[in-house]
Amino acid sequence: MDKENQIFGIRAIIEAVNAGKEIDKVFLQSDAHGELMTELLKTLKKNSVNFSYVPAEKLNRLTPNNHQGAVATIAPIRFVKLETLVESVIESGKTPLFLILDQLSDARNFGAIIRTAECTGVDGIIVQKTGSAPVNGDTVKTSAGAVFNVPICKVDHIKDAIFYLQGSGIKTVAATEKTEDSLYTTSLKEPVAIIMGSEDRGINPSVLKIVDEKAKLPLFGTIGSLNVSVACGAFLYEAVRQRHAAD
Template sequence: MEHQTENIFGIRAIIEAINSGSTISKIYLQKELKGPLFSELHSLVKSNGIATSMVPVEKLDRLSKHNNHQGAVAQISPIAFFDLETLIEKTVAEGKTPLFLLLDQLSDVRNFGAIIRTAECTGVNGIVIQKSGSAPVNAETIKTSAGAAFKVPICKVDHLKDALFVLQASEIKTVAATEKTEDSIFDVNFNQPIAIIMGSEHRGVNPSILKMVDYKAKLPLLGEIDSLNVSVACGAFLYETVRQRML
């Protein structure tokens, strides 16, 4: 079954959608748009931590199929998001060894979808993303995930640091995938409550996040290219976790 992301357009309609509690993935706003109604929407978006993009009017025309968008189009998420603390409590209560995945502002929806698919196959208990700067959960994400986006709980947080504090307070160790370490993935004990942090496609894991984690680990690279696609690297980390837990 194909699931489509619903687009709504018009500033007032989007304001009403936010106030009614609709889960909005992203809002596209026309560049240099002004006015009191736009200011109201902008304040509401900021206070709710909704991801936005300033775009030319031509993109809004395409998204709204040339309806009267008033300079704003919003994507309603096709999934509901979970509360991280509640999800951790549920995982522990079910007697599972927690395995969480944090994505540090991953921006490509196809990478995101591929990671969700691998996460479902490897028993990840939840994926954590930041409200701003992260790839949206849209129709392309769901298609790439082969529907796994409906099976793996996804949590949204204001800041990834908040999630790290919550996880560490719950005695879940955190490991960042980064080349900025001498420690190998094979030196980390994944057979314990753990959360794996994957960085963005271009920047990797944020330095401020690297300072907070319990472990840093890298994959051995034997060729001339110095990095892997993030979804491939994520798969390697998750399957090393599976391997260790099956021993």
């Protein structure tokens, strides 16, 4: 964890959240308790801040300071509101291309995806506030700085974001092996949001039920799946190919 993007101590984190700082994630000591810790928990939940419980040993590795059972990371970017992003992209006159990451948890995969998204002209990336990979030093490094060029939205629930996009005239396409439809027979020319799942579980079944279309990549080897950042690159560049085929 980058020390300059770190806050330690219960009171300091409470004040940072209340001051509107872009807190990416908070690590709480699993056996910590007390009135101040209870106040911190209430503050985190009220403001939908992502947090997880970890052993004291992890917190000691994160910082040599007196952390009091709580260490937070400050996001190096400012997140964008979904409604603001969608409206601005539609008003710009271009054909929207969004990317939704459902519970992607690895910071390096996240960074690699952001880099590819920037290279393929993605208008914005949508992630859930809880359970998603942090935007930290590893993310910035593996994105090669692209994280500063692609708007990222944090939403309370992926399903609500999908409903909003659909209501805005944007088709949602899920990348999943649970379909017979190939990516190469799926149209990505119109306004579209591509949905990628987590590294181990894929896309949540409840999300799959509400998407407009599903598509899969053909696999010819013995291994049943691709790394999510590689699969994401294949989907995004198919969108590029379709949209620029007539150029």
